[in-house]
Amino acid sequence: MGIVNSPALAAKAKSMYGLRLKKEDYDELLRKSTVPEIAGYLKNETEYGSTMRDIYENRIHRGQLEQLIRQNMYEKIERLLKFSMLTNHEFYRLNIVKREIEVILLILRAIIQDEEHEDIQYSTLISEIPLALSDYFSYDIDKISETSSLEDILDILQGTSYRAVLKKYMDKKEEKLDLPAIEQELFSAYYQNVFRVIEKNFSGRVKKELMDIYKTQIELMNIVKIYRMKKFFKVSNEYIEKTMVHMKSRMSDTFIKHLIAQPDAESVLRVLESSKYKMYVDDKEYTYIEYYSDQIKYHLAKRYMRFSIDSPVIYTVYVILMELEISNITNIIEAVRYGTQKSEVESLLIY
Numbered sequence: 001m002g003i004v005n006s007p008a009l010a011a012k013a014k015s016m017y018g019l020r021l022k023k024e025d026y027d028e029l030l031r032k033s034t035v036p037e038i039a040g041y042l043k044n045e046t047e048y049g050s051t052m053r054d055i056y057e058n059r060i061h062r063g064q065l066e067q068l069i070r071q072n073m074y075e076k077i078e079r080l081l082k083f084s085m086l087t088n089h090e091f092y093r094l095n096i097v098k099r100e101i102e103v104i105l106l107i108l109r110a111i112i113q114d115e116e117h118e119d120i121q122y123s124t125l126i127s128e129i130p131l132a133l134s135d136y137f138s139y140d141i142d143k144i145s146e147t148s149s150l151e152d153i154l155d156i157l158q159g160t161s162y163r164a165v166l167k168k169y170m171d172k173k174e175e176k177l178d179l180p181a182i183e184q185e186l187f188s189a190y191y192q193n194v195f196r197v198i199e200k201n202f203s204g205r206v207k208k209e210l211m212d213i214y215k216t217q218i219e220l221m222n223i224v225k226i227y228r229m230k231k232f233f234k235v236s237n238e239y240i241e242k243t244m245v246h247m248k249s250r251m252s253d254t255f256i257k258h259l260i261a262q263p264d265a266e267s268v269l270r271v272l273e274s275s276k277y278k279m280y281v282d283d284k285e286y287t288y289i290e291y292y293s294d295q296i297k298y299h300l301a302k303r304y305m306r307f308s309i310d311s312p313v314i315y316t317v318y319v320i321l322m323e324l325e326i327s328n329i330t331n332i333i334e335a336v337r338y339g340t341q342k343s344e345v346e347s348l349l350i351y
Helices: 007-017 023-031 035-045 062-084 094-116 122-126 131-136 141-146 150-156 162-170 179-201 204-232 237-242 253-260 265-273 276-280 289-307 311-338 342-346
Strands: none
Touching: 007 062, 007 311, 023 035, 023 311, 023 342, 035 062, 035 311, 062 131, 062 311, 094 131, 094 141, 094 150, 094 162, 094 179, 131 141, 141 150, 150 162, 162 179, 179 204, 179 237, 204 237, 204 253, 204 265, 204 289, 204 311, 237 253, 253 265, 265 289, 289 311, 311 342
C-alpha cells in the first residue's frame, strides 16, 4: 500500500475526531432558543469557531449558519489531505468525486424545484455546495453554482464523464428530467470506480474493511430510495427497481425485490426491522428513514474509528462521522426555526 496508508493521517484524523461535539455540547445547543444563540455557542465553545471567527453571530440567519458548519467540514477534509500530502491520490479523491456528483444532483434538483415550487429557494439549496473544495473539482464549481439553466450545465461539464449521462436524459425531451435515473447512473459509475480503486490499492484487512463500508453505503442508499418512493411518490415497482444500484451490494436481488414489493413505506420498515440491520439500531420509533440509515452508518463508522489503525479506513469513517455531526446541528437549527419540541429533536440526534 505504501504511502496510501499514512500513519500521520490516521493520527491526525483521530485527533480531530476527538474535538467532535460531545453530549454536553448537544445539551447546551438544545437549550438555545434562537439561531444567533446556537451560532454563539458554536463559535465560542467548539472547534467550529475556526470557521466562524469573523462572523457577527447576533446577525446571522439560519442559511448562513448551516453553510458555515458545512464549510467547516470541507475545510477539515482539505486540512487532512494537505497534512498527509495525499490530496491527489486516487483513493483520497473518491470523496471529492462523490461531492462532484452530489453538487450536480443538487443543482439539477434546485433548478427543477425552483421552477415548480415557489416556496423552495434556489439560493438556499445551492448554499450546500462545498466551495471550499473548488480547487479539487473536475469542473468549475463557481460557474455551476451560479447557473439556472440545464443547457448551461452541459457546457460547464464539458470534458467530464458526467456530461454524457446528463445529455442522454436531456436529449429525451421528456416533460420532466428523470432525476432518479440520472442519480442511479452517476452513482453506479461512482461505486464501480470505488471498487476498482480499492482492488488496485489495497489487500487484506484494509481491503475487507473498506469493502464493508462502501457496500453498506450502497445498501442504505437503496433502502432509503425504496422507502422514500413508497412514501412520497406514485411510481411503479418496476420503476423503483430501475433506480437501484446493484454494484457489489450484499443485498440479494430477492431481498431487494421483496422490499420493493411491499405495499407501503411502513411495511418496508417492518421488513427491515426483522432483517440483519436490527442489531445496529435501538428501540426508538423510526419517524424518518434517514434516521434509521444514519444509525447504521454511525455504529459502523464509530467501530472502525475506535479500532482501526489504517488511514484509508480512518479517513473514510471520519468523513462519515462529520457528516452525521452536521446533520445533528442542522436538526437543532431547524427545530429552533419551526418551534419543534426539544425532546423530539433530542431523540433524533446520533452521537
